Amino acid sequence: MAGPIMTRAEVESYLNEVFPQLSIDGPVYRVEAVGEQTARLHMTISNRHLRPGGTVSGPSLMGLADLAFYVALLGAIGPVALAVTTNLSFHFLRKPEPRDLVGDARLLKVGKRLAVGEVVIFNAGSSDPVCHATGTYAIPPRAVVG
Amino acid sequence: MAGPIMTRAEVESYLNEVFPQLSIDGPVYRVEAVGEQTARLHMTISNRHLRPGGTVSGPSLMGLADLAFYVALLGAIGPVALAVTTNLSFHFLRKPEPRDLVGDARLLKVGKRLAVGEVVIFNAGSSDPVCHATGTYAIPPRAVVG
Amino acid sequence: MAGPIMTRAEVESYLNEVFPQLSIDGPVYRVEAVGEQTARLHMTISNRHLRPGGTVSGPSLMGLADLAFYVALLGAIGPVALAVTTNLSFHFLRKPEPRDLVGDARLLKVGKRLAVGEVVIFNAGSSDPVCHATGTYAIPPRAVVG
Amino acid sequence: MAGPIMTRAEVESYLNEVFPQLSIDGPVYRVEAVGEQTARLHMTISNRHLRPGGTVSGPSLMGLADLAFYVALLGAIGPVALAVTTNLSFHFLRKPEPRDLVGDARLLKVGKRLAVGEVVIFNAGSSDPVCHATGTYAIPPRAVVG
Numbered sequence: 370m371a372g373p374i375m376t377r378a379e380v381e382s383y384l385n386e387v388f389p390q391l392s393i394d395g396p397v398y399r400v401e402a403v404g405e406q407t408a409r410l411h412m413t414i415s416n417r418h419l420r421p422g423g424t425v426s427g428p429s430l431m432g433l434a435d436l437a438f439y440v441a442l443l444g445a446i447g448p449v450a451l452a453v454t455t456n457l458s459f460h461f462l463r464k465p466e467p468r469d470l471v472g473d474a475r476l477l478k479v480g481k482r483l484a485v486g487e488v489v490i491f492n493a494g495s496s497d498p499v500c501h502a503t504g505t506y507a508i509p510p511r512a513v514v515g
Numbered sequence: 516m517a518g519p520i521m522t523r524a525e526v527e528s529y530l531n532e533v534f535p536q537l538s539i540d541g542p543v544y545r546v547e548a549v550g551e552q553t554a555r556l557h558m559t560i561s562n563r564h565l566r567p568g569g570t571v572s573g574p575s576l577m578g579l580a581d582l583a584f585y586v587a588l589l590g591a592i593g594p595v596a597l598a599v600t601t602n603l604s605f606h607f608l609r610k611p612e613p614r615d616l617v618g619d620a621r622l623l624k625v626g627k628r629l630a631v632g633e634v635v636i637f638n639a640g641s642s643d644p645v646c647h648a649t650g651t652y653a654i655p656p657r658a659v660v661g
Numbered sequence: 662m663a664g665p666i667m668t669r670a671e672v673e674s675y676l677n678e679v680f681p682q683l684s685i686d687g688p689v690y691r692v693e694a695v696g697e698q699t700a701r702l703h704m705t706i707s708n709r710h711l712r713p714g715g716t717v718s719g720p721s722l723m724g725l726a727d728l729a730f731y732v733a734l735l736g737a738i739g740p741v742a743l744a745v746t747t748n749l750s751f752h753f754l755r756k757p758e759p760r761d762l763v764g765d766a767r768l769l770k771v772g773k774r775l776a777v778g779e780v781v782i783f784n785a786g787s788s789d790p791v792c793h794a795t796g797t798y799a800i801p802p803r804a805v806v807g
Numbered sequence: 808m809a810g811p812i813m814t815r816a817e818v819e820s821y822l823n824e825v826f827p828q829l830s831i832d833g834p835v836y837r838v839e840a841v842g843e844q845t846a847r848l849h850m851t852i853s854n855r856h857l858r859p860g861g862t863v864s865g866p867s868l869m870g871l872a873d874l875a876f877y878v879a880l881l882g883a884i885g886p887v888a889l890a891v892t893t894n895l896s897f898h899f900l901r902k903p904e905p906r907d908l909v910g911d912a913r914l915l916k917v918g919k920r921l922a923v924g925e926v927v928i929f930n931a932g933s934s935d936p937v938c939h940a941t942g943t944y945a946i947p948p949r950a951v952v953g
Binding site for chain 4: 679680682685708709710711712713718719720723724727745746747748749750751752753756
């Protein structure tokens with residue numbers, strides 16, 4: 370246990386370079402922390418993420434979970450642009466309030482070929498989870514070193 | 516078995532009214548068909564939906580599945596703006612090509628309190644599924660009538 | 662927060678009465694703890710639970726998770742023989758060793774109509790999870806009080 | 808498309824040899840059909856599979872789905888005793904009646920490293936699905952050949 374392979378700042382600059390579409394409407398996601406097998410992301414909610422009844426859309430929650438999971442993986446195994454999500458499963462627990470969200474990712478297993486993790490999403494400042502997600506990533510065989 | 520409760524056109528105008536955020540960047544989703552317990556949606560892919568390696572992002576697939584499922588539910592039980600997705604589960608089968616997608620939703624069960632269904636997503640014109648999703652909706656108790 | 666509605670002993674005697682099939686081959690499950698929204702179960706592994714390569718079968722893990730979840734629900738809302746599992750989702754993280762298992766259940770949400778929770782399974786005495794499960798229970802409307 | 812790699816009879820004798828625990832209480836599962844990427848299994852329900860209210864237990868359904876999936880995989884890629892289930896996800900659609908079940912498995916993808924499929928379970932003779940399952944298998948790298 371020696372800390373993450375990429376620092377918070379390295380992860381953020383990597384995301385900006387490799388996934389420019391994430392900030393196509395201005396900055397939405399901010400990496401708050403990266404641990405050895407964990408990550409915390411902050412998502413700024415704007416009008417495009419809202420739904421009737423004053424809540425955040427399901428796809429916004431799912432996008433946050435997907436990215437938080439990926440950042441935890443970057444911290445655990447480094448830049449693996451070709452790692453592939455093989456499944457994601459979401460439980461929507463409570464209606465989020467129409468304001469910023471935080472996603473906490475934690476890897477449950479990092480194997481040679483598969484990584485499995487979970488993400489819990491909260492409204493920023495709240496401790497009631499609004500969404501619980503689990504997922505699996507396939508890790509490509511390293512052709513050369515890595 | 517008497518056909519859907521809402522026609523294709525009624526569903527489209529309902530979505531435009533209730534979910535204006537869906538077309539905040541111009542029209543993305545087109546309802547192609549609504550059956551009694553089925554729906555087909557077409558999604559126009561643009562730069563914001565792309566990811567490195569020339570593919571469509573996971574959240575784009577998840578948003579399409581979520582909406583296709585909801586449209587099938589509109590056809591089956593009518594406008595239920597307050598129906599709530601309780602879970603969604605995705606298997607990502609193949610890397611989609613960076614072009615338009617079609618989502619085919621089919622309800623497996625429509626009960627009084629829960630509806631369960633599946634969605635299969637293809638690149639338009641292809642028959643190889645790129646994503647398979649299942650999900651559950653909680654149907655609110657009817658205040659009036661029954 | 663006032664502790665579980667049923668004690669450990671009450672849960673065990675309830676299970677024996679309502680689910681006699683669980684011990685059709687002798688005692689398999691032992692309730693180790695019941696909290697307000699948590700439960701810990703111990704599963705005695707015997708030959709019938711094994712699989713080639715010296716591991717515990719997937720269905721044994723799934724049965725343990727299902728029951729641990731149900732016991733947590735008993736602790737949270739009391740005897741609800743008619744509560745219905747609506748979905749269960751499992752990630753198999755590591756091959757369990759062919760010996761006893763422990764399942765730790767924790768409810769993430771207990772609503773009026775749905776409860777959602779997660780279960781983590783370990784070999785007894787180990788801290789490496791072998792299986793992670795999430796699930797949803799539908800809680801029937803109370804005909805009379807409750 | 809040239810038919811399954813193993814015939815129905817080959818699959819049945821392989822299961823008896825490799826998984827003797829499946830019939831520890833007498834024959835429970837019968838392989839009814841194996842196609843190139845499909846399988847149909849019949850499960851004989853006895854007292855041990857029942858639950859209060861006169862229904863079949865969740866773990867019985869999950870065991871049937873797991874095995875039906877595995878048999879479809881045998882048909883598609885041959886005997887792979889070391890293939891590993893990485894996840895399984897179940898939607899319980901209706902309460903099964905307390906009698907025999909049939910599980911229909913269909914693979915959605917058979918890749919080099921992962922296979923994904925779905926299983927639908929019915930009471931024998933009924934066309935109303937009682938359970939829908941999806942799952943993923945990790946396929947081990949082939950030591951020889953390829």
